[in-house]
Amino acid sequence: MRKGKKWLGILAGVMLFAQTASAQMVTVEGYGPDRGSALRDAERLAVENVIGTFIDSKTLVSQGQVALDEIYAKATGFVRNSTVISEGATADGYKVQATVDVDTNGNSALVNQLTAIMRLNDPRIAVVILDHGQRSDWCEAVINERLIDMGFSHVVDANMVASLQDARLLEHIYSGGTSIHSIGSNFGVDFIVLGKLEMDSDNITIPDFKGGYKNTSLVSGNAEITAKIIRFDTGDIVGTFSEDTSIINNSNKKAEKAALKDLAVKAADKVEAKFKTVAANVNTSVQVIVMAWDYQRVEEVAAALRGISGINNVYIREHNGERAILECDSAQSAQTIANMLRRNRNVSMSVSGISGSTITVMAR
Incomplete structure (x- = not known):
């Protein structure tokens, strides 16, 4: 044939x-x-x-x-x-x-x-686990390894955002108290997996059959993580998860270490599942950041997007007098959409950047 x-x-x-x-x-x-x-x-x-x-x-x-x-x-x-x-x-x-x-x-x-x-067109991903000690390094390493195994080649070393941790800025981001658009631009990150790790250990007791309890030689190591996966350019949360585990051993140090290892693998499983869900969504969300003082120019870019075949539901999410965020559903890649915008001669605009599923357009 x-x-x-x-x-x-x-x-x-x-x-x-x-x-x-x-x-x-x-x-x-x-x-x-x-x-x-x-x-x-x-x-x-x-x-x-x-x-x-x-x-x-x-x-x-x-x-x-x-x-x-x-x-x-x-x-x-x-x-x-x-x-x-x-x-x-x-x-x-x-x-x-x-x-x-x-x-x-x-x-x-x-x-x-x-x-x-x-x-071939993967985003830049940073994994940062907030912790009061150095134990978060293990979780970050396991999750990074999983992302690399999945095929993502732009997994950013957490040391690149170490200064953010020192300034406690990521703590504010995690709680939703800080805008992260400018931070994402500065560090060249498209997604951040931002989590909080908590650990402790408890001595295991058993009934003494006299109305009370007696200590044993065993210790329960407990670890818990809660995390958000955030688009760094817009602040949109694309996934959340939480995991916890308890492991029994004969010392506090061994029990906590075993619990941390088990938790890291579970967290990596959740991160993998979240990114697979994004990959499985045929009509993905494409963000178009429009740099424009005049709101009419923003509407012109929105109209140009609506005129592209395969694009649905174009929304103007935000406009602060300097930049606007447009969101649309499309089965086409950001690169393809950007090429179509470049060919549009009815609107005075230029595509200044493409990162992951985000397009930046100058329309001033």
Whole structure:
């Protein structure tokens, strides 16, 4: 079968974005020498279409293309269900039109692999765990390692924001008392995983059968973490979680150390799940920061965004007389949207920067 026919099937297929928290329905046409081959072709095309909503293919490099080729080769493994709408023989084989249910659950194999490919356009992430001692270093290291294993290549060393901790500024950010837009710009961070760690240990007692309790040689080490994942450019909270654990040992130091190790792994699991959920959201939120004194210029940029195919729900979230924050839902990457804005000749504006899913526009 010629490749042109295959892509004709994509263009002719009706895209049904009936997305739930765990799947995306896509209707496509598949071709092959027989029915089974045509259905497999349709399933592969459905997976390819879903991947296209995650990744701008123009940004792919060789390593990412190899990863995508492996996904395509195992495409049927990412399909939950296929329903044939119509089928029949053609002059050179068989054609099937089917609705394919592609698994986009945050923990699915497909999303796991797509998350790894996100290194091609991945954000800069900083992990900072607030603690009164040095124990937070372990949690930060474990979470950083997990993010790197997921494929994020721009994981920022916490030492880069050490001065913020010294100034107790992150404490204010955690409690929502400080705007973080300028801080994010200064440190070049797109997301921050900001958590608080608390630890203690208790001697374990048992009943003495005389109406009281007696000490044992065992100690319970207790550790708890609460965290927020924040977009550094806008201050939006994209995820929160809390975890706690208790480990028994024969000394306070050993019990607390074991509890800390266990807690760090649990926290890393939660961070991974949160970022996978973001990756699994087909229509992602794109932030457009407009530098403009005149509110009319902000509205002109908003109108330009609404005129771009594939963009929905453009909102002007904030305008303080100098800058405005626009938010829109789109299946396209920030890079693609920025390119379309650059080509718009009806509005006097220039794209001055792209970071993760945020575009900065000058419209003065």
